[in-house]
Amino acid sequence: xxxxxxxxxxxxxxxxxxxxxxxxxxxxxxxxxxxxxxxxxxxxxxxxxxxxxxxxxxxxxxxxxxxxxxxxxxxxxxxxxxxxxxxxxxxxxxxxxxxxxxxxxxxxxxxxxxxxxxxxxxxxxxxxxxxxxxxxxxxxxxxxxxxxxxxxxxxxxxxxxxxxxxxxxxxxx
Amino acid sequence: xxxxxxxxxxxxxxxxxxxxxxxxxxxxxxxxxxxxxxxxxxxxxxxxxxxxxxxxxxxxxxxxxxxxxxxxxxxxxxxxxxxxxxxxxxxxxxxxxxxxxxxxxxxxxxxxxxxxxxxxxxxxxxxxxxxxxxxxxxxxxxxxxxxxxxxxxxxxxxxxxxxxxxxxxxxxx
DNA sequence: GGTGAAAACGTTACGAG
DNA sequence: CTCGTAACGTTTTCACC
Numbered sequence: 001x002x003x004x005x006x007x008x009x010x011x012x013x014x015x016x017x018x019x020x021x022x023x024x025x026x027x028x029x030x031x032x033x034x035x036x037x038x039x040x041x042x043x044x045x046x047x048x049x050x051x052x053x054x055x056x057x058x059x060x061x062x063x064x065x066x067x068x069x070x071x072x073x074x075x076x077x078x079x080x081x082x083x084x085x086x087x088x089x090x091x092x093x094x095x096x097x098x099x100x101x102x103x104x105x106x107x108x109x110x111x112x113x114x115x116x117x118x119x120x121x122x123x124x125x126x127x128x129x130x131x132x133x134x135x136x137x138x139x140x141x142x143x144x145x146x147x148x149x150x151x152x153x154x155x156x157x158x159x160x161x162x163x164x165x166x167x168x169x170x171x172x173x
Numbered sequence: 174x175x176x177x178x179x180x181x182x183x184x185x186x187x188x189x190x191x192x193x194x195x196x197x198x199x200x201x202x203x204x205x206x207x208x209x210x211x212x213x214x215x216x217x218x219x220x221x222x223x224x225x226x227x228x229x230x231x232x233x234x235x236x237x238x239x240x241x242x243x244x245x246x247x248x249x250x251x252x253x254x255x256x257x258x259x260x261x262x263x264x265x266x267x268x269x270x271x272x273x274x275x276x277x278x279x280x281x282x283x284x285x286x287x288x289x290x291x292x293x294x295x296x297x298x299x300x301x302x303x304x305x306x307x308x309x310x311x312x313x314x315x316x317x318x319x320x321x322x323x324x325x326x327x328x329x330x331x332x333x334x335x336x337x338x339x340x341x342x343x344x345x346x
Numbered sequence: 347g348g349t350g351a352a353a354a355c356g357t358t359a360c361g362a363g
Numbered sequence: 364c365t366c367g368t369a370a371c372g373t374t375t376t377c378a379c380c
Contacts (some may be wrong), residue, residue: 023254031254034247035278038211042356052367057357068253074207075341080241081196081204088293088300105337112344118302119335120261127261127331131343151246158300162292164278168248168251168341170256170304171285214374223347230376 020065026051026173027059032067035169038072078156086160087138090124094151104151113141124156175303194239199224200232204242208342209304211245234281237297259333260311263297267324297329 023031029049033040042060045052063069078086093100101119108117108128116129132138146152204224206213215233219226223261236242251259266273274292281290289302291305305311319325 015181019251028254031247031249036244036246038245038247040275041354054357054368055366058365061357065239065249066253070250071209071212071248073209073248073341074204074211074242075239075244075246076204076208076345078344079244079344080194080239081201081343081345082182085293088291097281108340112342114338115340115342115360117338118259118261118333119337120331122329122331122334124331126229126337129219133357156276158293158295159291160291163284164286164292165290165301166341168256168339169285169288170251172254178372216374227349227377228347231347 004142009024020069021062023068025173027063027068028054030059032172034069034072037085064170072171078131082133084134085132085138087128087130087156088160089128089142090156090158091126091128091146092123092129092155093125094153094155097151100151107145111141111145113137136154194235194240194241196241198346200236203229203232204236205345207242207245208345233292245302251304256307257307258305258311259336260301260303261333262299262301262303262315262329263326263329263331264299264301264319265296265326266298267326270324273324280318284314287312287318 023168029046033045033048035044036055041055042056046056049056051059060069080083093104103127105117105119108114108126113130113132114128115131118127119125120127130141142155142157148154199222203218204250206218206220206221215226215229220230224232251257266277274346276300278290278292280297281287286303286305287301288304291300293300302313303316305314315330316330319328
């Protein structure tokens with residue numbers, strides 16, 4: 001019985017609607033606006049871009065269907081919800097074993113206090129951006145992530161004194 | 174002539190509607206949902222939280238007016254718009270002079286390729302998360318940011334091999 | 347905090363270029 | 364294949380309970 005994953009041959013088309021999509025200037029204009037405020041009325045976008053609402057609508061649907069827009073999120077102010085501290089961690093793993101990597105990444109993705117996790121070149125393996133309510137919360141987190149049954153060789157903590165710029169916006173056009 | 178910054182006395186009230194607001198579990202539930210998808214219909218949120226749409230509506234307005242929700246953004250997929258590379262930079266400034274700091278921060282906020290900028294404790298002064306179209310684009314950026322008329326003592330580049338987790342979501346409740 | 351009517355908004359079908 | 368117009372359905376908003 002065939003239990004493996006069905007792989008695509010070279011000639012197959014990758015049909016997960018993630019193929020690169022051509023974007024014209026008007027698409028980019030739409031993205032520029034929505035990157036700053038998703039709640040902008042389509043009518044207003046239409047005015048600004050010089051298209052009808054229907055056209056903007058269609059483009060928007062295409063942008064979302066093709067995962068050019070990967071998500072639409074409300075950005076919450078950390079201090080307003082008691083997350084008063086931000087840290088930046090450099091993490092070095094014990095081995096470059098693939099299984100450990102997979103386990104570690106999964107752990108990061110499942111931990112809400114880890115906002116961001118980057119696998120990088122250089123001395124460290126991973127760089128994490130982490131929020132915590134207070135020092136105690138942070139200590140508990142490092143305990144969970146790095147001591148209890150872990151393959152972390154060492155880690156280095158930087159305290160964020162100021163979140164000078166925090167965004168996911170991209171340069172467009 | 175008075176040229177300094179007008180400081181608030183201890184007894185002044187900071188009247189920018191950014192004062193801490195009490196959040197109950199239902200507010201947190203609303204935030205949890207919107208953090209993942211701002212486009213969730215209010216009716217659906219109401220169902221999930223166990224309130225009427227009007228109530229959710231009012232809470233939402235309060236959350237936005239009080240900057241608990243600081244913005245609503247569309248997250249764009251970097252690769253889809255030609256931003257194929259991500260870097261993490263450690264930057265050390267020449268002096269801890271306040272004016273230099275202010276100038277540097279402003280530069281970071283005005284540069285679209287700098288997505289994030291954190292002022293941190295430790296060896297480095299700043300940590301940047303940067304996107305670029307390619308190596309050439311990245312080179313141009315470092316040139317602009319760090320060489321032309323700058324107070325940067327040194328910087329270190331890490332190439333991001335994988336954006337394992339990239340979000341601005343916070344742990345709530 | 348809930349209800350419901352009015353208004354605003356997003357969506358889709360259609361015909362045109 | 365993409366546009367705009369216009370009618371349609373849904374969602375949000377708001378005065379009132």
